[in-house]
Amino acid sequence: MTDPARGTTQRNGTTSPRYGNRPTMKDVAARAGVGLKTVSRVVNSEPGVTPDTERRVQEAITALGFRRNDSARILRKGRTASVGLVLEDLADPFYGPLSRAVEEVARDHGALLINGSSAEDPAREQELVLALCARRVDGLVVIPAGDDHRYLEPEISAGVATVFVDRPAGRINCDAVLSDSFGGARDAVAHLIAHGHRRIGFIGDQPRIHTAIERLRGYRAAMSVAGLPVNEAWMSLGATDPSRVLAAAEAMLSGPEPVTALFAGNNRVTVTAVRVLAARPGRAALVGFDDFELADLLSPGVTVVAQDAAQLGRTAANMLFRRLEGADEEPRQVVLPTRLIARGSGEIPPAHRVTS
Amino acid sequence: MTDPARGTTQRNGTTSPRYGNRPTMKDVAARAGVGLKTVSRVVNSEPGVTPDTERRVQEAITALGFRRNDSARILRKGRTASVGLVLEDLADPFYGPLSRAVEEVARDHGALLINGSSAEDPAREQELVLALCARRVDGLVVIPAGDDHRYLEPEISAGVATVFVDRPAGRINCDAVLSDSFGGARDAVAHLIAHGHRRIGFIGDQPRIHTAIERLRGYRAAMSVAGLPVNEAWMSLGATDPSRVLAAAEAMLSGPEPVTALFAGNNRVTVTAVRVLAARPGRAALVGFDDFELADLLSPGVTVVAQDAAQLGRTAANMLFRRLEGADEEPRQVVLPTRLIARGSGEIPPAHRVTS
DNA sequence: GCCGAATTTGACAACGTTGTCTAGAGGCTA
DNA sequence: TAGCCTCTAGACAACGTTGTCAAATTCGGC
Numbered sequence: 001m002t003d004p005a006r007g008t009t010q011r012n013g014t015t016s017p018r019y020g021n022r023p024t025m026k027d028v029a030a031r032a033g034v035g036l037k038t039v040s041r042v043v044n045s046e047p048g049v050t051p052d053t054e055r056r057v058q059e060a061i062t063a064l065g066f067r068r069n070d071s072a073r074i075l076r077k078g079r080t081a082s083v084g085l086v087l088e089d090l091a092d093p094f095y096g097p098l099s100r101a102v103e104e105v106a107r108d109h110g111a112l113l114i115n116g117s118s119a120e121d122p123a124r125e126q127e128l129v130l131a132l133c134a135r136r137v138d139g140l141v142v143i144p145a146g147d148d149h150r151y152l153e154p155e156i157s158a159g160v161a162t163v164f165v166d167r168p169a170g171r172i173n174c175d176a177v178l179s180d181s182f183g184g185a186r187d188a189v190a191h192l193i194a195h196g197h198r199r200i201g202f203i204g205d206q207p208r209i210h211t212a213i214e215r216l217r218g219y220r221a222a223m224s225v226a227g228l229p230v231n232e233a234w235m236s237l238g239a240t241d242p243s244r245v246l247a248a249a250e251a252m253l254s255g256p257e258p259v260t261a262l263f264a265g266n267n268r269v270t271v272t273a274v275r276v277l278a279a280r281p282g283r284a285a286l287v288g289f290d291d292f293e294l295a296d297l298l299s300p301g302v303t304v305v306a307q308d309a310a311q312l313g314r315t316a317a318n319m320l321f322r323r324l325e326g327a328d329e330e331p332r333q334v335v336l337p338t339r340l341i342a343r344g345s346g347e348i349p350p351a352h353r354v355t356s
Numbered sequence: 357m358t359d360p361a362r363g364t365t366q367r368n369g370t371t372s373p374r375y376g377n378r379p380t381m382k383d384v385a386a387r388a389g390v391g392l393k394t395v396s397r398v399v400n401s402e403p404g405v406t407p408d409t410e411r412r413v414q415e416a417i418t419a420l421g422f423r424r425n426d427s428a429r430i431l432r433k434g435r436t437a438s439v440g441l442v443l444e445d446l447a448d449p450f451y452g453p454l455s456r457a458v459e460e461v462a463r464d465h466g467a468l469l470i471n472g473s474s475a476e477d478p479a480r481e482q483e484l485v486l487a488l489c490a491r492r493v494d495g496l497v498v499i500p501a502g503d504d505h506r507y508l509e510p511e512i513s514a515g516v517a518t519v520f521v522d523r524p525a526g527r528i529n530c531d532a533v534l535s536d537s538f539g540g541a542r543d544a545v546a547h548l549i550a551h552g553h554r555r556i557g558f559i560g561d562q563p564r565i566h567t568a569i570e571r572l573r574g575y576r577a578a579m580s581v582a583g584l585p586v587n588e589a590w591m592s593l594g595a596t597d598p599s600r601v602l603a604a605a606e607a608m609l610s611g612p613e614p615v616t617a618l619f620a621g622n623n624r625v626t627v628t629a630v631r632v633l634a635a636r637p638g639r640a641a642l643v644g645f646d647d648f649e650l651a652d653l654l655s656p657g658v659t660v661v662a663q664d665a666a667q668l669g670r671t672a673a674n675m676l677f678r679r680l681e682g683a684d685e686e687p688r689q690v691v692l693p694t695r696l697i698a699r700g701s702g703e704i705p706p707a708h709r710v711t712s
Numbered sequence: 713g714c715c716g717a718a719t720t721t722g723a724c725a726a727c728g729t730t731g732t733c734t735a736g737a738g739g740c741t742a
Numbered sequence: 743t744a745g746c747c748t749c750t751a752g753a754c755a756a757c758g759t760t761g762t763c764a765a766a767t768t769c770g771g772c
């Protein structure tokens with residue numbers, strides 16, 4: 001009924017697998033009437049094989065449908081030619097370009113990318129990272145969810161090159177590539193202040209997350225520089241799911257001292273904020289962290305602090321491969337600048353708000 | 357200067373790598389004063405080890421910082437517990453959720469995901485797929501760029517489970533999960549016709565791509581059912597970069613027989629079309645294939661034919677693992693329905709256009 | 713037609729793990 | 743105490759590849 005070649009019968013009676021009975025170099029060698037090592041030489045285009053022998057081997061390879069088993073090769077050579085990427089959520093539009101950029105650099109170095117989403121859960125991050133280490137990836141790019149990475153110490157000192165992105169490593173000294181969250185946030189809030197706002201709300205990510213804290217610092221710094229007081233009710237850090245953000249925004253916009261402008265701490269917050277503001281009479285101003293597609297086509301266009309996700313990924317991957325090629329410097333932190341893109345939503349003056 | 361443990365000195369004088377001198381089970385066994393197999397048993401929580409022995413082994417593992425080398429394990433067991441995902445571009449918002457869904461299902465089955473972008477290049481697709489096969493991934497999820505997949509035949513009959521997504525395999529019989537492109541396109545165009553449009557333009561992807569052809573077929577079917585003639589100048593298939601789409605849209609909107617509505621063949625085309633229409637006086641109607649974030653907040657809201665990318669990925673991954681668990685059925689094609697979401701841009705009547 | 717050098721070729725071990733199989737140690741029954 | 747059975751433990755081979763090294767072959771120059 002089924003093809004006998006696909007069965008699991010073994011030559012030697014053991015329960016070893018043979019990967020669904022795929023042909024090996026040994027099989028190719030037998031068929032071509034040459035030695036095992038000669039097949040290896042042909043497969044790897046090593047010199048020292050006569051054209052005639054090479055032809056016979058090639059024929060046997062084609063006839064049997066042989067493909068080299070890279071698992072065995074990896075075991076023997078000790079390099080996996082693969083890098084691991086652990087991020088928060090592949091479905092988030094911020095991480096798509098970042099991921100793609102890492103992949104491109106890896107490809108340039110002949111490496112494949114193994115991918116995993118931590119779902120912002122530190123335990124899952126650790127589980128993923130260690131699974132990748134067990135596979136002996138050559139290097140790791142990590143967008144951390146947790147804030148304690150001491151579990152990585154033995155791996156790093158065993159030679160797994162590691163670069164953190166978007167957020168620094170916790171409690172270990174390690175390469176990192178970050179965006180200038182503090183500066184970007186300060187610019188965003190200064191922009192709102194320049195347009196006349198005095199009561200400004202900040203809705204950010206969970207305080208466990210480094211970028212959330214940095215952006216909060218930037219917010220406070222801008223307010224402080226302008227000599228403006230800050231009300232605790234104007235700051236809200238927490239999960240960025242729509243319901244939480246919606247509640248936070250509503251509270252700020254309708255409290256006893258309602259804010260006249262919002263600063264949104266990341267792209268998901270911004271999107272929800274846009275919805276909240278669109279549903280309300282009398283527009284409040286808005287600046288968001290992270291650019292997003294079509295931000296310019298909304299009315300008003302959404303003013304944002306843009307960071308270059310692809311550049312973040314590219315920089316990190318390049319640092320990784322420099323280490324893999326033997327660079328033995330001290331761990332570095334690279335901070336990439338952000339850019340304020342004014343599109344209108346940040347320029348709405350406070351006078352426009354309705355008094356309830 | 358550097359830590360001697362990280363050097364490449366070998367015990368036996370060969371050039372073998374030892375993964376940066378990481379400890380192996382042999383080292384653990386020596387330190388714990390037990391046999392190799394006993395360490396293996398402890399690491400894999402196999403029964404038949406006394407608590408005392410187990411403790412000694414665990415201590416040695418901790419002391420040496422041992423972590424099992426999965427490359428060797430994979431070689432021995434013949435299962436890699438990893439699946440490959442080849443898609444067009446990880447940075448495209450359509451593929452993010454799809455990718456994430458595949459990852460989640462893989463995770464439920466204890467497998468990791470190896471990811472690659474083909475950049476819509478058939479040669480690169482093949483290169484990636486074969487690289488994944490060489491690593492002996494257990495299964496493959498492929499969003500094909502090419503239209504001839506005979507190169508996969510030896511791999512599939514060697515036991516690599518394979519499922520195509522979004523577009524069917526070319527010239528081989530293989531599992532596939534698709535969206536109902538034909539039906540969705542027909543509904544979209546019927547929607548425009550129902551709102552009074554008679555001259556409707558279609559801008560789609562390259563004709564090499566299956567979904568582009570299907571959506572064109574749906575467009576033609578809807579026009580035909582309504583008894584409407586179709587002008588060749590109203591159909592444009594090609595690359596979906598903004599410049600090409602912009603040119604095509606401008607041509608259709610300003611020719612001798614200008615269209616009064618556009619049907620955009622995928623999310624990238626839709627975004628560009630929104631820009632073109634926003635920049636023009638006298639709004640033409642628009643329906644797009646694929647939903648996108650904030651489509652409802654544009655004015656007018658963009659009417660779309662939505663497909664569920666995550667569901668596409670989930671379904672494909674489930675089919676894959678069913679095969680891996682031994683299901684030995686004929687290859688199947690699953691077609692998932694699409695859903696028309698009316699938001700306003702499709703309901704603009706043709707009377708609104710300006711006559712030039 | 714013979715020597716030495718250069719070239720081609722293959723036997724063998726090793727990479728780090730797991731499956732099989734057998735040797736002991738210990739406990740139980742008669 | 744002998745005989746049997748159970749349980750723990752380790753020796754060994756194998757997974758499919760590549761590095762080393764030595765054997766076999768070819769070739770040029772005389």
